Structures are given as structure tokens and as C-alpha cells.
Amino acid sequence: MSFIVDELKNGALEVQEYVHLCARAFRAMVTPPTYRYDIIEQFDMVGVSSLTVVLLTGFFTGAVLALQSGLTLDQFGARPVVGRLVSASMIKELGPVLTGLMLTGRVGSGIAAELGSMVVTDQINALRALGTDPVRKLVVPRMLAGIVMAPVLTVVADFVGIVGGWIVASFQLQVASGIYWSSILRALYMQDIWMGLIKPFALGFVIVSVACHVGLRTSGGTQGVGRATTVAVVTGSVGVIAVDFFITRILISLMY
Amino acid sequence: MAEKSRERSSAAQEVLDAPGAPVVVFDHVSLAFDEKVILKDVSFTLISGHTKIILGASGAGKSVTLKIILGLLAADGGVVWVNGERVDQLAEEDMMKVRADLGMVFQEGALFDSLTVRENVGYRLYEESDMPLPVADRRVEEVLGFIGLGEFMDRMPSELSGGQRRRVAIARAMASKPKILLYDEPTTGLDPITATTVDDEIIKLRDLENVSSIVVTHQLRDAFYLATHTAVKENGTIRVVPADAQKAEQAEFMMLRDGFIAFEGDADELRHSEDEYLKKFLS
Numbered sequence: 001m002s003f004i005v006d007e008l009k010n011g012a013l014e015v016q017e018y019v020h021l022c023a024r025a026f027r028a029m030v031t032p033p034t035y036r037y038d039i040i041e042q043f044d045m046v047g048v049s050s051l052t053v054v055l056l057t058g059f060f061t062g063a064v065l066a067l068q069s070g071l072t073l074d075q076f077g078a079r080p081v082v083g084r085l086v087s088a089s090m091i092k093e094l095g096p097v098l099t100g101l102m103l104t105g106r107v108g109s110g111i112a113a114e115l116g117s118m119v120v121t122d123q124i125n126a127l128r129a130l131g132t133d134p135v136r137k138l139v140v141p142r143m144l145a146g147i148v149m150a151p152v153l154t155v156v157a158d159f160v161g162i163v164g165g166w167i168v169a170s171f172q173l174q175v176a177s178g179i180y181w182s183s184i185l186r187a188l189y190m191q192d193i194w195m196g197l198i199k200p201f202a203l204g205f206v207i208v209s210v211a212c213h214v215g216l217r218t219s220g221g222t223q224g225v226g227r228a229t230t231v232a233v234v235t236g237s238v239g240v241i242a243v244d245f246f247i248t249r250i251l252i253s254l255m256y
Numbered sequence: 257m258a259e260k261s262r263e264r265s266s267a268a269q270e271v272l273d274a275p276g277a278p279v280v281v282f283d284h285v286s287l288a289f290d291e292k293v294i295l296k297d298v299s300f301t302l303i304s305g306h307t308k309i310i311l312g313a314s315g316a317g318k319s320v321t322l323k324i325i326l327g328l329l330a331a332d333g334g335v336v337w338v339n340g341e342r343v344d345q346l347a348e349e350d351m352m353k354v355r356a357d358l359g360m361v362f363q364e365g366a367l368f369d370s371l372t373v374r375e376n377v378g379y380r381l382y383e384e385s386d387m388p389l390p391v392a393d394r395r396v397e398e399v400l401g402f403i404g405l406g407e408f409m410d411r412m413p414s415e416l417s418g419g420q421r422r423r424v425a426i427a428r429a430m431a432s433k434p435k436i437l438l439y440d441e442p443t444t445g446l447d448p449i450t451a452t453t454v455d456d457e458i459i460k461l462r463d464l465e466n467v468s469s470i471v472v473t474h475q476l477r478d479a480f481y482l483a484t485h486t487a488v489k490e491n492g493t494i495r496v497v498p499a500d501a502q503k504a505e506q507a508e509f510m511m512l513r514d515g516f517i518a519f520e521g522d523a524d525e526l527r528h529s530e531d532e533y534l535k536k537f538l539s
Contacts, residue, residue, distance in 0.1 A: 123367075125328050126368070128328060128355070133352070
């Protein structure tokens with residue numbers, strides 16, 4: 001019984017610390033000082049450096065989606081609408097979620113490991129001793145980069161996914177390019193685009209804030225850093241899928 | 257309004273700058289982590305220009321004492337004064353102003369891995385001050401010259417030896433000319449020759465730059481070396497020589513044991529103490 005109570009207390013403490021960190025980060029975003037160089041550096045680290053993995057993931061997801069749906073659509077004689085299926089799936093769901101998961105693996109783990117190492121080697125304390133607020137210097141740039149770059153990367157993933165689908169549709173399924181692209185344009189609604197654009201803002205925030213929280217609460221030396229990295233990836237991935245569900249639910253009730 | 261009340265009058269500043277002024281005061285400070293008592297009713301004072309050497313076994317609460325002074329940890333009870341400011345209840349953003357007069361050398365250095373030696377040493381000047389870049393660069397070069405690592409300016413911390421890392425950490429702590437320097441095990445893990453080099457830097461800062469210091473260590477050789485040596489500048493050359501009795505008295509020893517102060521006094525008193533624990537520790 002006491003074990004359950006302790007676990008609940010620890011859980012509540014984690015949530016409290018997470019909310020506290022987010023509140024401090026948002027306050028730091030709108031008050032000086034701002035570390036501009038760090039923000040630019042993080043935009044590069046989170047955005048530009050993640051481009052390759054997002055391009056590859058988006059491309060192959062779109063391609064396999066076309067392949068698989070082509071088989072199913074054939075049963076109904078509906079192969080020409082493969083573009084419609086690929087675009088709707090990529091823009092509304094797979095683009096944001098897969099980009100989120102890729103960012104969790106690449107960026108979330110990196111942030112947790114970096115901040116965790118800084119904690120266990122006293123670099124965070126050194127920052128504070130030198131008059132720097134670690135939230136302003138380390139968390140805010142990463143959070144801004146996550147919130148801004150996740151939607152940009154999602155748009156890139158959506159586009160290459162649709163291109164991947166087009167290549168498979170053209171060369172494997174023998175669907176004419178004109179039919180593929182026109183079915184995309186006909187089936188795409190403004191609400192779908194909004195849904196695909198709104199989601200990654202929240203997902204980017206979740207990935208980075210969870211990673212920063214886990215990283216800054218690292219303890220237990222190098223072993224603790226490894227543990228923090230794993231926790232950041234697992235929590236971030238589950239967070240991406242869970243937040244995606246709740247946002248989808250809210251957006252459907254608001255926009256459709 | 258709260259901001260204004262924290263501003264120090266010129267009279268108060270004069271008192272703090274005067275020789276013999278208390279720059280760090282611990283008044284009945286206690287701290288425990290869950291059931292484990294770290295500090296219990298600890299009181300001591302650091303006088304301006306003096307050195308307080310805190311000895312004790314691992315886990316005796318030495319490093320925690322430094323972290324409380326710096327505001328990195330909050331005490332459970334008692335009052336802590338640093339440079340005329342009561343810090344035990346200060347919010348993090350207010351603590352930043354107090355830290356401007358404090359420098360800390362962490363165990364293992366805690367240098368920023370991603371920055372060069374120059375960026376590490378000048379961190380506070382480049383990032384947290386309005387100092388023009390050329391002036392900050394000159395100060396960094398001056399400080400690195402002082403500790404004899406001028407030619408390592410563009411290296412990364414990973415390219416330095418353990419002793420060099422500690423010396424860079426000292427340079428980083430002193431770059432912004434703090435009045436108080438805190439050293440957490442500055443020579444642990446270093447060979448005797450390198451440790452003496454680090455000790456010499458601490459002595460030079462204390463005697464030539466008039467920096468008050470608290471040194472946490474369990475290296476007795478280094479503790480006595482710091483207490484019994486002084487730095488002198490002759491014809492532009494700095495030498496570390498044995499100190500006279502009056503100078504040696506300015507280094508106060510304090511031994512922590514199980515959260516309590518087991519001893520307080522100068523090097524001579526420590527050497528001649530009849531306390532069994534101290535005898536064992538010194539042997």
C-alpha cells in the first residue's frame with residue numbers, strides 16, 4: 001500500500017515539476033534577457049539537422065502507403081483515388097505523428113542526454129553560479145525551436161510523402177500523374193490542412209518540454225544520463241501519440 | 257519598491273569593504289535530506305581577505321556548505337549572510353545579483369564542454385555583462401596569463417589535463433573579479449606537483465587580488481600548504497613563499513563531522529589538537 005502511495009506522490013511531484021518548468025519557460029520567453037545566439041543554434045540543431053531523417057521517413061511512408069492502399073483500392077476498382085488517400089493520411093495524421101516520433105528519437109534523446117550530462121557534471125550549477133538562469137539559456141531556445149520547427153518539418157514530410165506516393169502510383173500502380181495530383185486537390189479540404197498544421201505546434205512543445213524536464217532532473221551519474229535518455233524517448237513518444245489523439249478529438253469537434 | 261530596499265547604502269558598503277569585515281556568515285544553519293542530517297546548527301564567519309579551509313570526511317557536508325552560500329541549495333533553518341545580503345530566503349532571480357560577487361570552482365572544474373577555454377573563462381563577461389568585446393577579450397587574456405595558460409585559449413576542455421582544467425575553472429571563477437571565491441575540492445585527484453600549482457593560484461588570488469576564500473578539501477597537504485604560504489610580488493615576479501605567523505593566522509581551519517563543527521582554529525591549533533578524531537584524521 002505504501003508503495004502505491006509513494007508512486008502516486010512521485011507521479012504528482014513529476015507533474016508539478018513539469019508544469020513549473022513550463023511556466024518558468026513561458027515567462028522567460030516574454031521577459032529579458034534573451035539568448036539569441038542559442039535560439040538560432042537550436043533552430044539549426046532541431047530543424048535543419050533533422051531534415052534528412054524527416055525527408056526519408058516522409059518519403060518512404062508516403063510510398064508504402066500508396067503501395068498498400070493500392071492493393072486495397074484495387075478490390076473496389078478505385079485505384080485512381082490513391083492520391084486522395086495518401087494526401088489525406090499524410091497531411092492529417094501520419095505527417096505530424098511520424099515527424100513527432102522522429103523528432104522524439106533524434107531531438108528529444110539528444111536534449112535529455114545533453115542536459116542530463118550537464119547536470120551530473122555540475123555544469124548546470126556552474127551556469128547558475130555564473131549568473132545564468134538555465135531555463136532561459138537552455139530550455140527556452142530548445143522549446144522555441146521545437147514549437148517552430150516541428151510544423152515546418154511536418155510540412156516537408158507531408159510533401160515528400162505525397163511525392164513518394166506519386167512515384168509509386170506512377171511507376172508501380174500505373175496511375176497517371178494528372179489523375180494522382182488532381183485527386184489530391186479535389187479531396188483536400190481547408191480543415192485538413194489546419195489540422196495538419198496545428199498539431200505539430202503542440203507535438204513540438206511536448207517533445208522538447210518533456211526532454212528538457214527529464215534531462216534537468218537527471219541524477220545518478222552516467223547511468224542516470226542513459227536512464228534519462230530512455231525515459232525522454234519513451235515518454236515523448238507516448239506523449240506524441242496521446243496528445244495527437246486529444247488534439248484530433250478537439251479539432252474534429254471544432255472544425256468539422 | 258522591493259528592488260530599492262535591497263540597494264546598499266554607501267556607509268554599509270564601506271563597512272563591508274573594510275578589513276576585518278565579515279563577508280560570509282553562517283548562523284545556526286541546518287539541512288537534512290529526508291532522514292539524513294547534513295548540517296546541524298552550523299555557525300561560522302569568513303572575514304574579508306581571509307581563507308576558511310573546511311576539512312572533513314566524504315559526506316560531512318563540506319560541498320553542501322558551499323552550495324548554500326551560493327544559493328544552489330536552500331538551508332532548512334538558520335540564517336546565511338553573503339556580502340551583506342541575507343541569502344537564505346532569496347529568490348533565484350535576486351540571488352543572481354549576490355552571485356555577481358561570488359566565484360565558485362567546482363569539483364572536476366565543471367567546464368562547459370561545448371565552449372573553448374577562452375569562452376569558458378570569459379563566459380560571465382561575454383554572456384552576462386555589458387562589457388565591450390575587446391575589453392572582455394583583454395580580461396580573459398589577462399586572467400589566462402595569470403594562471404599560465406595563455407597558449408591554451410582556443411583549445412576545448414577535453415584537450416586539457418586534469419590540472420589544466422582546474423586552473424581554467426579558477427580562471428573562469430576569477431574573471432569577473434569576485435570578492436569571494438569558493439573552491440570545492442580543487443586538488444582532489446591531482447598529483448602532488450599539479451596540486452601545488454593549483455594551490456599557488458589560490459594563494460596568489462588571495463594575497464595579490466585580496467579575494468576572500470573558502471576552500472573545501474580533504475587533502476591535508478594542500479590545506480596546510482594554503483595556510484602556511486603567501487604570495488609576494490618582487491620586481492614584477494610573483495613568488496609563493498612561507499608565510500609569517502600573522503599571515504598564517506588569517507587561514508582558519510574548520511572540521512565538519514556528521515553535520516557538526518568538530519574543530520575551528522588555525523593550523524597550529526589543528527596540529528596540536530588532542531581530539532582523538534582529529535588526531536586520526538590528521539594521521
